[in-house]
Amino acid sequence: MPSFTEGHHSVAVPEGASWWRRFLAFAGPGYLVAVGYMDPGNWATDIGGGSAFGYMLLSVVLVASLMAMLLQALSARLGIAAGLDLAQACRAHYSRRVTIGLWVLCEIAIIACDLAEVLGTAIALQLLFRLPLVWGVIVTAFDVFLILALQRFGFRKIEAVIVALLLVIGGCFLFELAVAGPDWAGAAGGLVPSSRVVTDPKALYLAIGILGATVMPHNLYLHSSLVQTRVVAADDAAKARAIGFATLDSSAALFLAFFINAAILVLAAATFHRAGRTDVADIAQAHELLAPMLGVGVAGTVFAVALLASGQNSTVTGTLAGQIVMEGFLDLKLPVWLRRLVTRLLAVVPAAIVVGVAGDRGATGLLVLSQVILSLQLPFAVVPLVAFTGRRDVMGRFASPRWLAWLAWAVTAAIIGLNATLLWSLV
Known part of the structure; x- marks a missing residue:
């Protein structure tokens, strides 16, 4: 029984x-996945990185984006070739104890991601409508009804709404960059990795946060299910074509995500770091300073509109990921509204407490921490994915060739190594 049954094989492909x-016909799932790579959690880490270190951490954004393209391509490969999403593959091939453990870890990652969405949306509401942050956090508990409304119109309509909001975000940042006038030569130099990223504890912390915000663990589960919304014939030739189209779709979408993440960091570097404001790591503070520092009154409003679009986009994909993970790991189906409400409340409650106790500035620290938590969860999703896609008993003739398997394991080792370095530095 497939997870996300309401979308399974619901989109025809004209062979x-x-x-x-x-x-x-295949374009769409990649853009739903890409949403998770530019959610509000990215904003906090990218703004902090650009403000403190200028263009230096652009190399981290680039490397993380390339890693994401590879891992999402493997995720699509698993879903199409094996007909299983990653959660179902874990349930089919691992013991019950291991399966439950992986499910718990994935739920923690989804809650951390949802926490970023809650805070990002609440901050956007505060910036646009002067709604107190605590009330904004509470209001976000009710956006569970957004996904319910969208699902009534079919899966392709959900994809269309997501792409439209992505275009809004991209357009907003094109405007901001045109106004900011970055040092493009310096930005190009920032794409070259620097040893300081590892040797400077603050840079390393932000780099791990960027990695966690860019490579989302639950997206690996999500993508392997969403590619199954397309009707693909059972023969190997049709599967091969489907894998090619799905890989192209996700790579193009993740390139857009790279542009938006890089744009946020470049904007912070060109506006704040260049002016000596290396302390700006707060989304609300960035919004407050953009208009006077750029000399354009609407700069802050455009920034807030992009943030609101980002938060709402992430709400939709977070809902789908939670549903797919629970159904895949546990074979347990709950009403979508109930599943979403429970997940959202698990994020709303700690967010409301932190904002109530620490004030508005506590929100940014919580945003960055949520991305670090996501990064620490990554190995528990990446290792099973790389292992399954390399197994012929799972993938048949579509098992990863040796070069791809070695590359995937090298990425996995890099992710684990970065996380170990972070833990060591924290200890």
Whole structure:
């Protein structure tokens, strides 16, 4: 029984049509996945990184994006070739104890991601409508009804709404960059890795946060299920074509995510770091300073609109990921509204407490911490994914060739090594 049954094989693919029409039929799941790579949690880490270190951490954004492209390609490969999402593969091939443990860890990651969405949306509401942050956090508990409303119109409509909001975010940052006038030569130099990223504890902490915000563990589960919304014939030739189209879809979407993440960091570097304001790590503070420092009155409003679009986009994909993970690991189906409400409340309660106790500035620290938590969860999703996609008994002839398997394990080792370094520095 597939997870996300309401979307499973719901989108037809015209096999005899032109290449372009078939690509458009497959386009969509990659953009839902890409949303998780530019959620409000990214904003806090990218703003902090650009403000404190200028363009230096752009190399981390680039490397993390390339890692994400590889891992999401493997996720799509698993879903299409094996007909299983990652959670179902774990349930089928691991013991009950291991499966439950992986499920708990994945739920923690989803809650951490949801926490970032809650805080990001609440901050955007505060910036646009002067709604107190605590009330904004409480209001976000009710956006559970957004996904319910969208699902009534079919899966392709959900994809269309997501892409439209992504275009809004991209357009907002094109405007901000045009106004900020970055040092493009310096930005290009920032794409080259620096040893200071590892040797400077603050840079390392932000780098791990960027990694956690960029490579989302629950997205690996989500993507392996969403690619199964397309109707693909059972023969190997059709699966091979589907894997190619799905990989192209996710890579193009993640390139857009890279542009938006890089744009946030470049904007912070060009506006704050260049002016000597290396202390700006707060989204609300960045919004407050953008207009006077750039000399354009609408700069702060455009920034807040992009943040609100980002938070709402992440709400939709977070809902789907939670549903797929629970159904895949436990074979347990709950009403979508109940599943979403429980997850959202688990994020709303700690967010409201922190904001109530620590004030508005406590929100940014919580945002960065949520991304570090996501990064620490990554190995527990990446290792099973790389292992399954390399097994012929799971993947058949679509098992990863040796070069791809070695590359995937090298990425996995890098992720584990970075996390170990972070833990050591914290201890």
